[in-house]
Amino acid sequence: MADQQREFFYRRLHSLLGVVPIGLFLTQHLFVNHFAVYGEESFNKAAGFMAELPFVILLEIFVIYLPILYHAVLGVYIAFTAKNNTSRFSYFRNWMFRLQRITGIITLIFIVWHVWETRVQVGLGNAEVEYSLMENILTNPFMFWFYLVGIISAVFHFANGLWSFLVSWGITQSPKSQKVATYAVVLVFLVVSYLGVRTLIQFAYGV
């Protein structure tokens, strides 16, 4: 690879990692957490299974931490090199472009806090991966809303990023296919958001 083609490689890697593995992990994470809706025991069993996967620390490092770290660092750079102009050009895609950058920053702040509060505390031996950990966090109304905004931002960023992924990899080329992809990712956004929000309500209100 020629030296002056690094940016191309970095950007393509950024696009790929956003979907595989990060997007898949996000969906899986919210999916498994949804076990909480079926009761405390059900959640503890599911979360326990994930926590006891073989080589879990390696899985975490290579499937979660490193890809997210890379995506976040380059993503912040990308977000701040844009000069948003939705006031002059208020087209739908231009708004999606802007929201993609805003939700990316919100998601980053949320993830840092979320990892500190859960995984790091578990690692330090201050907490256990169980239902009560999330229940204690989310019964605080401020944290409930913080998580709500964080999860919806993350899912929006994933769904809209999936749309851009399809363009960046040259899969959806025609305007028609891009339009169909828009409807498809709206569906992804609604379904994955439902999983996350439903789980939050369970932890916060026990219903």
Next chain:
Amino acid sequence: MAEQKTVTFIITRQDGPDSAPYEETFEVPYRTNMNVISGLMEIRKNPVNAKGEKTTPVQWDMNCLEEVCGACSMVINGTPRQSCAALVDELETPIRLAPMATFPVVRDLIVDRERMFDALKQVKAWIPIDGTHDLGPGPRMPEKKRQWAYELSKCMTCGVCLEACPNVNDKSDFIGPAAISQARLFNSHPTGDMNKSERLEGLMEDGGVSGCGNSQNCVQVCPKGIPLTTSIAAMNRATNIQAFKNFFGSDNAH
């Protein structure tokens, strides 16, 4: 005799590349069917601003006066477009004129679009046919392909898509949509296709196709209706395939 109707122009002016911009208002006598350029010509004839002070004539760039050269692009009432095709009767008054902000201002409404021509060089947007002897006719082009490629050839390097793109700015070296679409045009030509990989390599260089953030403003504002976002997606696909060929090796990587 009835009182002469006038049109108000509020123009963002700048005396030189390094001086500060300022606004100046002009009252121009109205004529039917006048366009923005004929308004500017009136100001040039009689460079007196709305306060009645004598001032320097407003400078602008123009050439063909029929929306095919791209030279007279400026921001008219907030929208980047060609001033020759902007009819005064169809505009809200006062008419606000400003230079396109993406480009360095030379003077008043004249901007330097050199970065667009540099971008065309980066992606080798031409077909090399010169040699030491007559190479004969090139391969024929299917008529259907010619028809869609013709749409791409309407690009006049006017800069409107770069002005609308949030990723073309002084913090990024993104070349913008126009040159990406031109690479597609020349790659679709049967003779141009022989140097396809060189253009794709250009698109993969820093500031190339990966700088696109899919805001899709370009396709909305293009005065020629060029399917710029289709071109970008097509070049995304082509550069990805080229990158795989380069890395894994292919007899068709040339």
